[in-house]
Amino acid sequence: MKRRTLLSMVMVTTLMAASLTGCAGGREGSAPAQDNAPASEETAPAEETTETETAQETETTEETAATETAEDAATEETAAATEFPGFEEGATIGISLPWLGTQNWKEAETMFTEQLEAAGYTPLVQAADQKVTQQQQQIESMIENGAKVIVVGAVDGSQLGSVLEKAKESGVYVLGYDRLLENTTGVDGVVQFGSVKTGEIQAQALLDGLAEKKGEGPYNIELFGGGPADPNAPNFFTGAMSILQDKIDDGTLVVVSGQTDFTQCATVDWDNSKAQSRMDSLLSGFYSDKEIHGVLCPNDGIARACITACENAGQEIPVVSGLDAENESVEWVWSGRQYSTVAKPTEDLVAKTIEIIDSLQAGNGMPSTDVTTDNGVIEVPIYELPPVAVTKENAKEVFANDPSRLELLKD
Numbered sequence: 001m002k003r004r005t006l007l008s009m010v011m012v013t014t015l016m017a018a019s020l021t022g023c024a025g026g027r028e029g030s031a032p033a034q035d036n037a038p039a040s041e042e043t044a045p046a047e048e049t050t051e052t053e054t055a056q057e058t059e060t061t062e063e064t065a066a067t068e069t070a071e072d073a074a075t076e077e078t079a080a081a082t083e084f085p086g087f088e089e090g091a092t093i094g095i096s097l098p099w100l101g102t103q104n105w106k107e108a109e110t111m112f113t114e115q116l117e118a119a120g121y122t123p124l125v126q127a128a129d130q131k132v133t134q135q136q137q138q139i140e141s142m143i144e145n146g147a148k149v150i151v152v153g154a155v156d157g158s159q160l161g162s163v164l165e166k167a168k169e170s171g172v173y174v175l176g177y178d179r180l181l182e183n184t185t186g187v188d189g190v191v192q193f194g195s196v197k198t199g200e201i202q203a204q205a206l207l208d209g210l211a212e213k214k215g216e217g218p219y220n221i222e223l224f225g226g227g228p229a230d231p232n233a234p235n236f237f238t239g240a241m242s243i244l245q246d247k248i249d250d251g252t253l254v255v256v257s258g259q260t261d262f263t264q265c266a267t268v269d270w271d272n273s274k275a276q277s278r279m280d281s282l283l284s285g286f287y288s289d290k291e292i293h294g295v296l297c298p299n300d301g302i303a304r305a306c307i308t309a310c311e312n313a314g315q316e317i318p319v320v321s322g323l324d325a326e327n328e329s330v331e332w333v334w335s336g337r338q339y340s341t342v343a344k345p346t347e348d349l350v351a352k353t354i355e356i357i358d359s360l361q362a363g364n365g366m367p368s369t370d371v372t373t374d375n376g377v378i379e380v381p382i383y384e385l386p387p388v389a390v391t392k393e394n395a396k397e398v399f400a401n402d403p404s405r406l407e408l409l410k411d
Helices: 002-083 103-118 132-144 161-169 195-213 232-249 272-286 300-312 327-335 346-361
Strands: 092-097 122-127 149-152 173-177 189-193 219-223 253-255 294-296 341-343 372-374 379-385 388-390
Touching: 092 103, 092 132, 103 122, 103 346, 122 132, 132 149, 132 161, 149 346, 161 173, 173 346, 189 195, 189 346, 195 219, 195 232, 195 294, 195 341, 195 388, 219 232, 232 253, 272 300, 294 300, 300 327, 327 341, 346 379
Parallel strands: 092 122, 092 149, 149 173, 173 189, 189 379, 219 253, 219 294
Antiparallel strands: 341 388, 372 379
16 A cells, blocks of 8 residues: 555656656747747848948959059059160260271261261260270260260171170160170160071072082082171171082082181281182182182171182182172172172161160150060060062162162163
8 A cells, every 4th residue: 555655656756847847848948939030130231230341341442452563553553764864865876997998887877976976865876996905995084074875887796895894883774786785784685687697698609609600519619607706706707607608518619728617717807908819719729720600798898808818819709698788799709709798788787776775765664675685684675677688689679768779780
């Protein structure tokens, strides 16, 4: 009896506890449901705030980027202005030429003087008589006289480094004219005709002339180079040999003396008399019993010297190339005495040089160019002009806009 009563009491207690637990659970479960509604109502303003902040951040980022871009552009403009500051109108422009011993340099002296004056500058034009020390002194004087630009046709392009660097340190622009300025940082650019291309044109003219004038090969030829101090001279020779070497190798061309290296063929100082003496020696030493058919010559003066030597030796006039379209050689080409020359119009070189000077004066810096060359220290911008082969066949066309040379072409 007591056992049943005790068991009943346990069961009642258990049921009451379960009932109380269920009620408590119901109350705890309903509380989050009541809290959820306000939470969802508060979410919308939070999302709107986030979107506003993001937009403001984006706008700020864009404004910052625009400001940085403008600052970068201003910095670049400032850097360009610092590197290439302009200078006043009427400024002194120094022109340092190697000598006046050939027509092209005499033309340069006259044209620079006249055209710089016409453009409103004060020209200071000097020639160094092929003496390096004299040219160094002349450039020093130009610096001291306040030249804003110095144009240098170098006697020896590798021997002017110190004085050119002094010019740059003094704020002077330095332009090479017709010749590379080597082994120096003191140069802003070089204006010239393509020197390797010039040699290629000379060599092709020689081959064309041999085929036209001397029948079928093989052809006996000799090779002449220019002054070794002039960086153009080995380039002329390199360009020519790129055309001639295969013909030498296959026997079409025979260099009877065997002298095919530039150092053997070079003509010191571009001296016509030295070229004629070498030609005399070649003819007496190798051609006493054979004809010489052609001569590669690096300029017109040397061409005429070689032709004269051949005539003096009783040889028929060989096919001879040249360069510079000097008046006397233009007449010789027209008469058939010299087969070809190459026109490198001085007026074009001078005009291009003054165009660059104008750009510098205006503060626009050096014009852009796709051509550079290593001068041994830096990559130098090159402003190349195209040379043109001249034979009797095309002389009138080439000189159509050159009245003085056109006047020389008389029958």
